[in-house]
Each structure stands twice: as structure tokens, then as C-alpha cells.
Amino acid sequence: MLLIMDIVVKRKEANLLSDRWALVYGRRKVGKTFMLKRFYSWDYFILVGRDGTLWVEGADIEKFSNIEDFIRFVIRSLRMGKRVVIDEFQRLPDYVLERISTTHPSGILILSGSSMRVVKDIFGTKSPLLGLIEEHPVGLINPQDMIKSLYSKKFLDYVVYLRDPWLIPLMNGDSILKDLYRVMTITPSTIPSLVGEIFREEDRRLTSTYEGIIKSIGSGYGKPSDISSILYSRGLIPKDSASGVVPYIKNLVKMGILKEVKLYGKKGIIYRMVSPIFSVFYYLSDKYEMEYSRPSFEIMKENIMRIHSLCYEDFVAEVIADILGGYLRYSHDPEIDGIIVDRKEKPIAVVEVKYGKIGRNDISKFVDKTENIRGKRIIVAKNRIDYKDVTVLTPDKFKNTVMRWKI
Known part of the structure; x- marks a missing residue:
């Protein structure tokens, strides 16, 4: 068993936060709060509840009794050079950020929001923080960060999904x-x-x-x-x-x-x-x-396998595109899992992903149907076969490729 519930993933995004005011944003449940709490060195962590309650960690109080006390506390803390995180800040009234912005560039303010709308609000022409704050999007966990945390032959099956961190406590790993x-x-x-x-x-x-x-x-x-x-x-x-x-x-x-x-x-x-x-x-x-x-599981098993293999193939092709610094394209005729192109849309690699094992005949068909497309030929499969001008990566080889970020 993978003991997935014990996995703690240190994310690259936390290292990107500098000594400047910043906005961290992304959809809900991608791990923004956990990342900031666990891997960012803050003095005060404030959560804005749905009902407007202002909870605070690191201070002598549990929550603020009113919004004026909160504003004065944040302004005073920033002027003292403290690091203040405000989570779900988009729930605050607009005038709050306007008053807090007057302390810039004192201290370090990290705003964390769970919608794409916050970007428009913060970087809009009428925003009091326009030009004062860095932008740091947070999405699914980076493949390198996730793979570092998984130690099993099954890692590639799981890394596809566990990049959505809310799934970590829900999967057993068997x-x-x-x-x-x-x-x-x-x-x-x-x-x-x-x-x-x-x-x-x-x-x-x-x-x-x-x-x-x-x-x-x-x-x-x-x-x-x-x-x-x-x-x-x-x-x-x-x-x-x-x-x-x-x-x-x-x-x-x-x-x-x-x-x-x-x-x-x-x-x-x-x-x-x-x-x-x-x-x-x-x-x-x-x-x-x-x-x-x-x-029952038996009734659903075949379709679970079908959609899992598709998600697996998409994930692997996307990672290879990122490693090569290209852009993933698809082809339905002929059917190709991934064609990776450069900025000018010129192909730099063609990718075939097999959830199971692959044979020489499969590789030959892949080479034939991609003969008119330039670039590297890359296959990811459970077994390795030597084939001229084709790079075949097993899951372990793929893992090493991701860790080195080079093919």
C-alpha cells in the first residue's frame, strides 16, 4: 500500500513567493491554504469566513470582534515589517483593501483567493493594489512535486489524480x-x-x-x-x-x-x-x-478502466510537452495521442501512450502512421523494447525523465 494519507507535498509555488506583496489565486481545493500554512513563513494567518468572521492565527486572539480592529491590526503589523496572509480575501468589502494598500511597501502582504475573478479585481484599472502586487496562480500540483512524494511501482497511476490534493486522504493506494x-x-x-x-x-x-x-x-x-x-x-x-x-x-x-x-x-x-x-x-x-x-465495482470496472486509461494518456502526453517546452496538439485522423509543436506550430515530437504493454508490431504501426510528421518518436508503456529512432519509456524511466526534466 502507498500510505497515501501520509503524503505531504512541498510545492514549488511556495518558493516563488518573495519579499513582496503577492496575490495567490486558483480554484477551490487545489491546496492554496495548506501550501501557505505549511510552507510559507508567516507571522499572522487570517481567514475570512463566508459569514464575514475574521479568524487569526499567530496572534493573542482567536478572531477579530469587528472589521475596524482587523484593519488596524493588519496595517500596524505591516508597518512593523510582519508577514501577513489573508485567505479568502475576496470576501472582504472593497474599502478594506484600499485602506490596507496605504501601507505599501511596508511588510509583506499575501492575499489568497479562490476564484479567477479576484485577478480581475486586483489588477483592474480601479484597484487600489494595481502595480503593488505580484501574481501567483496555483493550479494542480506540479508533476515533479507529486512524483517526489510517491514511492511505488503504481506511482504513475496515482500521480494523475493526486495532483488534486483533496483526493490524498480519500485514496488508499492499493x-x-x-x-x-x-x-x-x-x-x-x-x-x-x-x-x-x-x-x-x-x-x-x-x-x-x-x-x-x-x-x-x-x-x-x-x-x-x-x-x-x-x-x-x-x-x-x-x-x-x-x-x-x-x-x-x-x-x-x-x-x-x-x-x-x-x-x-x-x-x-x-x-x-x-x-x-x-x-x-x-x-x-x-x-x-x-x-x-x-x-457494484464489477459492473463499473470496465468503464473505470476506460476513462482512467484516457486520463493517464492525457497526463503523460501533457508532461512530455512541458518537458520539451512545446505545446500539445491532438490528431483524430490519424489518431495520435499527442503531437508536440513549437511556437510556430512545427512538430518537435510525436507521443504514443499505452496503459499496458506494447509490442514491436504496435511500434511499427505508430511509426508508419506518423511518418509524415517530423520530430522525436516517444512511447510510454509498461515494458521496454529497443526500436530504431524511437524512445520507449517505462514508468520508471518516465519518472526519471520527469525528475531530470529532460528527454
Whole structure:
């Protein structure tokens, strides 16, 4: 067993915080609070509750009795050169930051917020902090940081999902398929609730159109035209028009729920979930209505394996693209797991990811279907085979590649 519950991941983002005022932001449950509390040297850590309660750690009191006491405390602390973290700061009234900003550049103020809207607020033309504060986005855990913390032959199965840190205490590490089943069945409302929280933080309403788009993409439909047809067939939009759903999709991208993936050699874009566990949930929910039923593991096993292998392949291809300093593109005809291009859209590598073992015949087919694409040939599979002009990486070799950040 991996003893996943004991894993503590030290994140690179904490080291990027300097002796300057900074904004740390990202969607909920990506580990911002844990990272700042555990790996940033603060003097005072203040949490703004949903009801406006101002909790404080490091001081002689547990919470502030009113907002004026809070403002005076923060201003005084900054003028004394203290490091002050304000978590969920976006819940504060606008005038609070305006008053606190008058102390700049004294001390170090770290603001942490759980929405993409905070970026617009802080860096907008009317913001009192414009030009005074650094920007530090926090997303899923960096693959290097996560891999350093996992010591098992199964590490590659788990690193795909544990980059979403809220999953760490929910997985046992014995079997990825059983762990995914466990997460899906014991916490069936968690992901829909998390999506709802993201919308609330963004001051948006989770309409049936948004829900339909999320479910469609989770089910494997990534083209706006396909999504539009599905929504129209369900009576969620009045007209089957791809251009009509694109603004909704763009908003989901801005909120960090979806990501854009370009197609190689074409103008088309497909959309996918940023979080692999979101992909797993909505894929399985489409087949089993996970919010309302709990089928047995044996019934769900095949489909869990199918969506896991897809998430696994996407993750590996994305990491290789990052290592090579390129951009990931997909191809449906011929079907290729990943084509990595440079800024000019010229290919620098072609990637094939196999969840299981690979044979020489598989490699030969891969070479044949990519013969007209320049660049390195890279295959990640459970076994290693020597093949001319093809780099084959086993999970252990892939791990070493990630740690060295070089292929």
C-alpha cells in the first residue's frame, strides 16, 4: 500500500513567493491554504469566513470582534515589517483593501483567493493594489512535486489524480481502479458541489446550460458543434448553434474547469476537463447516474478502466510537452495521442501512450502512421523494447525523465 494519507507535498509555488506583496489565486481545493500554512513563513494567518468572521492565527486572539480592529491590526503589523496572509480575501468589502494598500511597501502582504475573478479585481484599472502586487496562480500540483512524494511501482497511476490534493486522504493506494470507484461512490456529491462553489465564488449562476456543457465534455464530447447538438436535443438551448455555446465554454475555461486543446494542422479546438477526477466523475455519471445510484465495482470496472486509461494518456502526453517546452496538439485522423509543436506550430515530437504493454508490431504501426510528421518518436508503456529512432519509456524511466526534466 502507498500510505497515501501520509503524503505531504512541498510545492514549488511556495518558493516563488518573495519579499513582496503577492496575490495567490486558483480554484477551490487545489491546496492554496495548506501550501501557505505549511510552507510559507508567516507571522499572522487570517481567514475570512463566508459569514464575514475574521479568524487569526499567530496572534493573542482567536478572531477579530469587528472589521475596524482587523484593519488596524493588519496595517500596524505591516508597518512593523510582519508577514501577513489573508485567505479568502475576496470576501472582504472593497474599502478594506484600499485602506490596507496605504501601507505599501511596508511588510509583506499575501492575499489568497479562490476564484479567477479576484485577478480581475486586483489588477483592474480601479484597484487600489494595481502595480503593488505580484501574481501567483496555483493550479494542480506540479508533476515533479507529486512524483517526489510517491514511492511505488503504481506511482504513475496515482500521480494523475493526486495532483488534486483533496483526493490524498480519500485514496488508499492499493488499486487505482478500486480507489476511483471508492471516491465516486462514497463522495458522489463532492464534485458537483465543488463545481457549484466555483460558480458562487465567480458570482455566476450554475445554469442548466453550464451543467449540460460540463456533463457533455465529461462524457467525451469536446467539439462545440457536438456539445451544441447534445444540448439542443435535451432542450437546454433554443437553437443548435456551436457559436451559441462557445461563450459559455470560454467562461468555464476562465474559471479553471475546462481547458482548450488545439488540433494539429487544423483550426479546430476541442475542450477537456482540467482536473482528471472531474473527467472520471462526469464520464461515469453519464453512464451510471452517480449522484443517484451506486452500482457494484464489477459492473463499473470496465468503464473505470476506460476513462482512467484516457486520463493517464492525457497526463503523460501533457508532461512530455512541458518537458520539451512545446505545446500539445491532438490528431483524430490519424489518431495520435499527442503531437508536440513549437511556437510556430512545427512538430518537435510525436507521443504514443499505452496503459499496458506494447509490442514491436504496435511500434511499427505508430511509426508508419506518423511518418509524415517530423520530430522525436516517444512511447510510454509498461515494458521496454529497443526500436530504431524511437524512445520507449517505462514508468520508471518516465519518472526519471520527469525528475531530470529532460528527454
